[in-house]
Amino acid sequence: MQTMKVAICFVVAMLGSAVTDMAGECDMAGFYLELGCTPVPKADNSSICPDAFTCPDLHPNSTMCYYRGAPYGERSTIPQNLIKNPCSLACRCRVSNGEPQFDCAAVDCVETFNSDLQQCVNTFELDSCCSTGTVCGTDAIAKLKTCDVDGKTYKEGQIFEPLNTRKMCICTGDWNGTVDNAYCRDINCGLEIHYQNKILDNCAPIFSGKVRDCPIGFQCPSTTSKVIRGLNLRSSTAECVFGNLRMTVGDEITVDEKCMKCSCNVPPFVTCVTQNSC
Numbered sequence: 502m503q504t505m506k507v508a509i510c511f512v513v514a515m516l517g518s519a520v521t522d523m524a525g526e527c528d529m530a531g532f533y534l535e536l537g538c539t540p541v542p543k544a545d546n547s548s549i550c551p552d553a554f555t556c557p558d559l560h561p562n563s564t565m566c567y568y569r570g571a572p573y574g575e576r577s578t579i580p581q582n583l584i585k586n587p588c589s590l591a592c593r594c595r596v597s598n599g600e601p602q603f604d605c606a607a608v609d610c611v612e613t614f615n616s617d618l619q620q621c622v623n624t625f626e627l628d629s630c631c632s633t634g635t636v637c638g639t640d641a642i643a644k645l646k647t648c649d650v651d652g653k654t655y656k657e658g659q660i661f662e663p664l665n666t667r668k669m670c671i672c673t674g675d676w677n678g679t680v681d682n683a684y685c686r687d688i689n690c691g692l693e694i695h696y697q698n699k700i701l702d703n704c705a706p707i708f709s710g711k712v713r714d715c716p717i718g719f720q721c722p723s724t725t726s727k728v729i730r731g732l733n734l735r736s737s738t739a740e741c742v743f744g745n746l747r748m749t750v751g752d753e754i755t756v757d758e759k760c761m762k763c764s765c766n767v768p769p770f771v772t773c774v775t776q777n778s779c
């Protein structure tokens with residue numbers, strides 16, 4: 502009976518953490534959660550990582566831009582307070598050749614030039630895109646408090662990404678090792694801002710190595726794209742959509758790039774991963 506209770510508590514603790522850590526620990530979860538998709542729970546609870554997600558209609562009208570569920574017509578701008586990514590400024594919808602996309606102001610971070618050849622540390626605030634301060638000189642730097650995270654030491658004001666979290670945090674004097682909203686925020690890839698038309702066209706996000714990081718681009722279908730049927734080991738009924746092609750878990754699609762593999766792993770988007778050796 503006692504063991505049972507402990508087991509139940511353990512399961513509850515696992516599920517409790519599942520929600521917060523899913524984006525950092527599961528392939529494609531951060532991507533889908535940013536788009537407002539919801540996880541389809543696993544039937545056997547065998548892992549916190551969902552086999553598939555259900556996405557809302559991300560583009561009810563293909564002549565409009567969409568950001569976090571809200572429509573933006575030609576030439577309208579996303580209010581800055583709604584934007585989850587501090588490096589995206591004044592993003593405005595443009596529809597050209599029937600393809601909606603956002604154009605944002607260019608952000609150019611000017612790092613303080615180290616003129617005296619003295620050592621400097623650039624410091625940040627949690628919601629800033631560029632550094633907001635500089636601490637120079639060995640003595641001043643030595644006085645900064647530090648944070649020890651995942652085997653590395655950061656100085657007060659520096660930014661770090663704790664392993665398996667998909668969060669970026671700022672080292673403050675009172676960091677106690679907890680990934681807490683007071684000094685951490687979700688990493689936001691600006692997917693809808695940068696890839697509006699690719700998402701509309703059901704293209705596939707391309708990842709360089711880790712499928713938990715932000716995608717480096719999107720692969721769109723071409724006239725030669727073909728589905729190669731694979732083994733649906735998970736017997737999943739969810740389908741991936743790639744342009745007009747539909748496929749099941751385990752299937753791959755042919756792409757022209759030699760060093761990239763695109764497959765249906767976590768529907769509904771196809772996942773492309775670049776390979777170093779091929």
Ligand SMILES: *[C@@H]1O[C@H](CO)[C@@H](O)[C@H](O)[C@H]1NC(C)=O
Nearest residue numbers: 512516542543544545546547
């Ligand atoms: C999986 O978890 C849900 C909710 O936590 C529970 O209702 C269900 O019975 C569990 N399924 C299995 C097979 O353990």
Ligand SMILES: *[C@@H]1O[C@H](CO)[C@@H](O)[C@H](O)[C@H]1NC(C)=O
Nearest residue numbers: 561562563564565573574575
């Ligand atoms: C899409 O939006 C445009 C511009 O607002 C509107 O003229 C058109 O009727 C809409 N199309 C549909 C199918 O709702």
Ligand SMILES: *[C@@H]1O[C@H](CO)[C@@H](O)[C@H](O)[C@H]1NC(C)=O
Nearest residue numbers: 675676677678679681683684
């Ligand atoms: C760390 O600080 C946060 C508040 O900033 C608090 O909620 C949490 O319990 C603290 N954790 C530890 C391990 O002290």
